Amino acid sequence: MKGWTGKILFYDLSKARFKVWEYGGDFAEKYVGGRGFAARILWERAVGVDPLSPANPLVFAAGPLTGLPGPSTGKFVVAAKSPLTGGYGDGNLGSLAAVHLRWSGFDALVVEGKARKPSYLYVENGKAELLDAEDLWGLDTFAAERKLKERHGKNSGILVVGPAAERGVLYSTIISQEGRAGGRPGIGTVMASKNLKAVVFKGTKQPEIHDKQRYSRLVAEAYRDIEAKPNYEFWIRQGTMAAIQWSQANSVLPTYNFSEGVFDHADKISGDAMEKIKVERRGCPLCNMQCGNVIHDSDKMLAELDYENVALLGSNLGIGDLRVVAALNRIADMLGLDTISLGNTIGFAIEAGEKGLLKDVPEWGDSKAVRELIEDIAYGRTELGKMLARGVKRAAKAVGNGAEKIAVHVKGLEVTGYDCHAAPAMALAYGTSPIGAHHKDAWIISWEVQTERLGYTREKVEKLIWMQRIRGGVFETLVACRLPWVELGFSLDWYLKLFRAATGFSVTMDYLYEVADRVYALIRSYWVREYGGWSRKMDRPPAKWFEQPLTKGPYKGAKLSWDGYEKMLSWYYNMRGWDERGVPRISTLRKLGLEDVAEELSKHVPLSE
Amino acid sequence: MIEIEFLGYFADLAGCKKATIKMRKGKVKDLLEFFPKILEVPRENIIVLVNGIAAKLETSVREGDKVAVMPPIGGG
Ligand code: SF4
Numbered sequence: 001m002k003g004w005t006g007k008i009l010f011y012d013l014s015k016a017r018f019k020v021w022e023y024g025g026d027f028a029e030k031y032v033g034g035r036g037f038a039a040r041i042l043w044e045r046a047v048g049v050d051p052l053s054p055a056n057p058l059v060f061a062a063g064p065l066t067g068l069p070g071p072s073t074g075k076f077v078v079a080a081k082s083p084l085t086g087g088y089g090d091g092n093l094g095s096l097a098a099v100h101l102r103w104s105g106f107d108a109l110v111v112e113g114k115a116r117k118p119s120y121l122y123v124e125n126g127k128a129e130l131l132d133a134e135d136l137w138g139l140d141t142f143a144a145e146r147k148l149k150e151r152h153g154k155n156s157g158i159l160v161v162g163p164a165a166e167r168g169v170l171y172s173t174i175i176s177q178e179g180r181a182g183g184r185p186g187i188g189t190v191m192a193s194k195n196l197k198a199v200v201f202k203g204t205k206q207p208e209i210h211d212k213q214r215y216s217r218l219v220a221e222a223y224r225d226i227e228a229k230p231n232y233e234f235w236i237r238q239g240t241m242a243a244i245q246w247s248q249a250n251s252v253l254p255t256y257n258f259s260e261g262v263f264d265h266a267d268k269i270s271g272d273a274m275e276k277i278k279v280e281r282r283g284c285p286l287c288n289m290q291c292g293n294v295i296h297d298s299d300k301m302l303a304e305l306d307y308e309n310v311a312l313l314g315s316n317l318g319i320g321d322l323r324v325v326a327a328l329n330r331i332a333d334m335l336g337l338d339t340i341s342l343g344n345t346i347g348f349a350i351e352a353g354e355k356g357l358l359k360d361v362p363e364w365g366d367s368k369a370v371r372e373l374i375e376d377i378a379y380g381r382t383e384l385g386k387m388l389a390r391g392v393k394r395a396a397k398a399v400g401n402g403a404e405k406i407a408v409h410v411k412g413l414e415v416t417g418y419d420c421h422a423a424p425a426m427a428l429a430y431g432t433s434p435i436g437a438h439h440k441d442a443w444i445i446s447w448e449v450q451t452e453r454l455g456y457t458r459e460k461v462e463k464l465i466w467m468q469r470i471r472g473g474v475f476e477t478l479v480a481c482r483l484p485w486v487e488l489g490f491s492l493d494w495y496l497k498l499f500r501a502a503t504g505f506s507v508t509m510d511y512l513y514e515v516a517d518r519v520y521a522l523i524r525s526y527w528v529r530e531y532g533g534w535s536r537k538m539d540r541p542p543a544k545w546f547e548q549p550l551t552k553g554p555y556k557g558a559k560l561s562w563d564g565y566e567k568m569l570s571w572y573y574n575m576r577g578w579d580e581r582g583v584p585r586i587s588t589l590r591k592l593g594l595e596d597v598a599e600e601l602s603k604h605v606p607l608s609e
Numbered sequence: 610m611i612e613i614e615f616l617g618y619f620a621d622l623a624g625c626k627k628a629t630i631k632m633r634k635g636k637v638k639d640l641l642e643f644f645p646k647i648l649e650v651p652r653e654n655i656i657v658l659v660n661g662i663a664a665k666l667e668t669s670v671r672e673g674d675k676v677a678v679m680p681p682i683g684g685g
Pocket residue numbers: 072073094282283284287288289290291292481482483484
């Protein structure tokens with residue numbers, strides 16, 4: 001096998017022992033890598049487990065392009081059964097760790113069991129060892145990584161969790177390189193529950209490539225092609241921050257806990273405002289369009305900004321000061337909290353306070369109180385902090401009195417940076433995302449605003465599935481960053497050519513799409529099995545978008561229709577070959593080569609033919 | 610007068626972020642004739658809003674309208 005290393009490292013923390021699984025070409029062909037590997041491993045090994053128990057496997061999975069020189073390929077997938085949603089959870093993380101995992105001879109690392117005391121795992125060239133982390137436990141993610149760099153060299157790939165994960169905040173992420181974060185559905189929480197503070201990778205051997213000459217030629221051309229794109233220069237200046245103005249213009253900027261789509265102070269937190277104070281750029285390895293915008297925050301520290309954290313910790317909380325938002329974002333990264341779920345959950349608390357459902361909560365725009373609350377959440381200092389640490393779904397349940405109606409999540413995962421009062425297809429994208437509300441599988445809103453925007457059409461559903469195949473399938477399995485394609489219009493053909501040159505597989509795009517469909521069906525089967533059944537209610541977006549119309553901006557009065565949504569959801573199921581409950585049909589699973597999954601799943605729920 | 614605003618890298622292509630154009634009525638694409646580089650962009654990559662509402666290049670505009678033109682930029 002070329003392109004893949006063909007090896008997966010399994011580390012049992014309870015026994016401090018490892019095994020190497022040399023998987024065959026069949027596994028690679030069927031699941032490609034990244035999310036595909038993670039989904040299959042969790043299907044087999046995370047059966048009915050409590051997500052925070054030692055039995056929950058924590059997966060770090062790369063793909064055949066990860067870590068090879070190439071456009072934005074320094075990324076991998078971190079996955080586990082999610083403590084936040086109870087279903088399949090994953091995240092995409094750009095880090096030197098992804099590169100060094102592959103260069104140390106593995107395509108994936110699966111960590112199981114629980115260490116007896118705080119530890120970290122050190123993986124180097126085919127071997128792994130468990131080391132003491134007593135001195136790292138309790139440190140913030142920046143400090144912990146700096147210490148590990150001193151010990152293992154600044155070029156090693158390091159993943160860490162922060163104090164939030166150690167205290168069980170359910171939306172803790174895994175952090176790397178002081179700003180790269182991944183694993184929104186509490187994958188960092190799972191890591192800390194295993195007493196695992198960090199993983200350090202160091203490798204020196206690049207995986208073998210099928211046609212090295214051709215591969216190198218393609219890569220050089222690909223990098224050049226990206227740099228020649230008409231919007232390259234603008235992207236380098238603003239990165240994802242340009243989306244603030246865009247979302248404001250299109251009335252989709254999350255504002256006041258997703259009550260509005262426009263924010264009065266949007267110009268103060270926009271890409272243009274950021275550009276004036278930007279001091280440097282950071283990003284993932286192997287990327288020639290690095291998008292981390294760095295400014296001096298209100299504490300005069302260097303801090304990174306991107307669209308999602310500015311939308312959720314800025315407009316969604318009524319905070320219109322970029323330097324303050326940058327500080328909040330930096331603090332969240334240091335504590336190891338997912339900035340999106342954090343901004344969403346705090347937005348919920350503020351609105352609940354406004355409605356008299358909660359006491360002693362911050363007010364809109366009160367960044368000082370928000371900052372205190374962030375620390376209360378991470379350290380479990382107050383009752384409010386403890387409640388919000390469990391995510392918006394559980395918090396709403398605890399508050400009661402109809403608070404569920406203002407909780408903005410799907411399947412327990414908080415919605416990310418797009419308000420959907422006037423965007424039905426984007427609402428469906430959130431409803432059907434395989435990890436709960438996330439835009440990473442289908443950022444359809446950009447296309448939706450160019451069509452019959454408020455319509456509930458079949459065409460939108462077709463487009464959504466196409467996007468899920470590419471974003472949630474191709475990019476998550478290969479694994480590479482989707483942004484060259486999404487943002488600069490870098491052609492998908494490049495990835496196919498790179499994949500063929502790396503692996504020697506002479507396949508077409510249809511093959512990668514089929515893998516994507518297989519992975520989607522498998523992930524859906526996982527949710528159904530773990531929940532012991534399914535209902536279409538699980539795929540519904542937050543009630544707020546249907547019941548509480550926008551009160552401001554050009555789309556004032558807009559809200560979604562349940563009938564329209566349900567119609568689109570049925571089309572969606574139908575096109576995916578799932579039944580009216582949202583459960584994959586036996587025939588679909590068979591067609592995708594998942595006969596064993598059909599057999600196993602039918603023991604838990606009756607399946608439709 | 611009709612106000613036109615360019616977002617994202619379209620401001621670079623247009624050479625300005627905002628402009629006012631003397632025109633009583635016409636179509637969005639008539640306004641864009643003053644900004645030929647924008648018209649070189651494939652149509653499916655041009656997003657148009659008229660007074661904040663989704664529109665098209667063929668949408669009619671008249672005095673007092675505010676037009677915004679932008680690429681399908683992402684946020685990730
Ligand atoms: S575009 Fe941004 S997110 Fe993607 S690899 Fe480059 S730095 Fe990372």
